[in-house]
Amino acid sequence: MDTASYLRCFLRELDGFRACLTKGDLTVPIAYREDPDYPLDLAGLAARVGAANLFVAATVTDFSGADSPPDGTPPKTPDDRAELVRWVEGTGEVLVMALDTEPGTPAWGFYTPPNAGHWQRSIAVETMLHRWDAEQALGEPGPLDPELSGEGITEVFDVLAPRQIGRGKAWPPDACIRLDATDTEDWWTFGPGDPVAEVRGTAADLLLLLRGRKTAYDEAFAWSGERNTALSVLKGPLT
Template structure:
């Protein structure tokens, strides 16, 4: 996966939505947030991740840039640029601070690409343009894998959720891939294009049937 190129492209697209969108529009998947709030959140996360890479600690913080469009867009683009510079000047296997099991820089290449990919969907959805969101099946499946192997175990480890009461098998219909979320034999299956599976896991698309009942028993992603 060409993470740096993907991150550059997706942050540029996110900034373009901030530049032309209604900043007061609500974000459907983030109750109480407007597009401006989403822009500030994503700006802050990029800056925080850049600090983790360059300073080696999770203690990075920045002052909000406000909801003025010019300041918000400039602040977002600056944070994305700083993050990209940090990643370009750090080898994938270099040791950095992460909240994952391995303290390697490649963690942030993947995590920040997936972060802004989902929030690009949110930004577009706030404008009624979610149909414009399109990602490759490979990137989408990587996001599914990230939830299953990083976020879900972390939610349990931090005591944020109990384990799923059952196992759901995720099957990407546009890829020859599947994975099981939970322990034991699957009791339900979700078959869909990888991008739809990713949106389901992040609660951007509804899940129906037996899989919905199982997934409702735990909070698999923050």
């Protein structure tokens, strides 16, 4: 996917998220938590989405070549629903202006490569997942874009998992597993050697598995080979 495609996806997913804020109960709990000890409601998720938009924009616009990241202090968010919706929309506009640039544009980053292209993909995938989180909390989870889901899976194996391993938060895989997307016919391997197990599902379901929204025991997945070994490889945390 190119820059324009990622930004179109981002705007589409942010619009879906905005719709949840407009009509939904802002106190409804969000099932997925990055921090298991920190419960999150829809209003709190909105604050995180807006803060992430501003942070990612700053990785490009405020980049000076230094190793230090831009200010990540969470901004104060409005309590009023209408103002919260407008604030989230505004952060999205700031982000699009910052990321509407060549993928190779230098930027600050946690990951390699530290450029705008990384953030274009990352924020589009992340916003899609948070839109799904919000819709699931409200009882109406919509579909995930298959192509963008595939990009998200690639990001896990090429960027996120290696970072977690490098930080000592996950063990390097000691076996290889294969993931097959039944709808896009894309496939990925993770780990050394030949695959000892395979899991099949749609690209969206595979992404939800890797990003902690579905379990390996969900009926959406078909397993073959050494499943227990595969589960140990995917235990992570990969993201």
